Amino acid sequence: MSVHQNAGKLSDHQALINVPQLISAYYLLEPDLEANENERVAFGTSGHRGSSLTVSFNESHILAITQAICDYRKLNNITGPLFLGKDTHALSEPAFNSALEVLVANQVEVKIQENNGFTPTPLISHAILSYNQSDECQTNGDLADGIVVTPSHNPPQDGGFKYNATNGGPADTNITNWIENRANQLLAEDLVAVEIMPFSAAIRSGFVETIDYVDAYVNDLANIINIDAIKQANISIGVDPMGGSGIEVWKAIQKKYSLSITIVNDKVDPTFAFMPLDKDGKIRMDCSSPYAMANLLTLKDDFDIAVANDPDFDRHGIVTRTAGLLNPNHYLAVAIDYLYRNRNWPTNLNIGKTLVSSAMIDKVATSLNRNITEVPVGFKWFVDGLAKSELGFGGEESAGASFLRKNGKVWTTDKDGIILALLAAEILAVTHQDPGQYYLHLVDNFGQPKYRRLDVPCNTSQRRLLKQLSTEHVAAKELAGEPILSIETHASGNGASIGGLKVVTENGWFAARPSGTENVYKIYLESFISDAHLGLIEQEAKRLIQNVFDAAD
Known part of the structure; x- marks a missing residue:
């Protein structure tokens, strides 16, 4: 595909999404499953995604999917709370509200971010795991799960809806196939079996609890990242949240740990008008794309490390003075080599990679005397390995990864762009080499792929x-x-x-x-x-x- 002539430039104002039109279509347009199979519920590697304008992400879809999740919970005796979060896409707000109406009508205890705030994907996974490991859960056996309303880095007109199972990670194919089939059955039957409570009643029902996801996550970060090393080295970090759900998380990290963090863009705008166009001329919050990352790249010399995250913060983009934007494959290899040499982890921890990730990772693994667990595309394949502390690291070539705590225990079982961003600063603080320089040493040892x-x-x-x-x-x-x-x-x-x-x-x-x-x-x-x-x-x-x-x- 050739590069669009406007790639890396801001969008023309008239090309931005019409938010009122998008929201209206969410409520007014109805899917016709017989006439158009593209209007069916379809779970890909990261949940159901679509747009209200193409009748692939509308109120009926979300009501049906949420009821299907409730049915799945009942069938499998999942009786704990459900952690519900959303990102900053325009369709995330109405879909979040629709889901809440169905969850409460099914008498599911729902936990949401206080002050109607946004919730990054890794915070949902962290919350599920923390609850399920708590004394309360161990006593009553009521396991928790979660829903993240996000289409990740997709364009502004898209919506997304992802179910995270009781293991904290994206649900596996057996679960999503069941939910997808049940949701389409509910749609075909005109939603007659969907239980729903008006939002105003649902929010007052007693089934909804507001919590602070941010503090719980931020306070735990010192157990996975060497915060002291970053602070003592006074590493300056520039952060572009790309208008996403984790702006308050970065602010809380700076306040809690007194790190030298500068948020270079604090705008939250559902049109994402501040985003440079991607390679194909579309707005896409892809922190692995040099075109979408043009804003941060102009500031690369202002900071020791510059980082970005996509709207739900499950991906990372790493910018250094020496290398500019790191290729995701390069950074995965660096992160793996550094972590396995600098964490006191058990010697039997494997390294998880998708089969489309660079073979540089295999060469690094051999040098570390560690085994590779190679899986298909999709982070769901790493969930069990991380949850059981069989994998120390799991990562995808599309710039999504997670790894274990310092003590070798699970942190999240979903992609976490925040810890991968902080790890880049830790690597510089500890080795005195930024990840771009570190990668060159791997090239010297193993060749240039x-x-x-x-x-x-x-x-x-x-x-x-x-x-x-x-x-x-x-x-x-x-x-x-x-x-x-x-x-x-x-x-x-x-x-x-x-x-x-x-x-x-x-x-x-x-x-x-x-x-x-x-x-x-x-x-x-x-x-x-x-x-x-x-x-x-x-x-x-x-x-x-x-x-x-x-x-x-």
């Missing part, structure tokens, strides 16, 4: 075929001049289906998987030889996939 991710057009039937591939579909013996060592359709770490395939040689690999919503397949490529070798992998990977498509015609 060339990595690329792109979208390739395909049709619906081809998407379906790619998702169902087996190793027998691939006849090639070589890739870019090297013998193929493995062809994988299931992840080596847990045996789960990739929903595509991965082909590996000694010095390179590619993985291909279909998009869940668009007529494209995503292809990920890496070479430890050269840009030219990476280009050969791309050409031959596309040809290999096309041969599979042609053979099926």
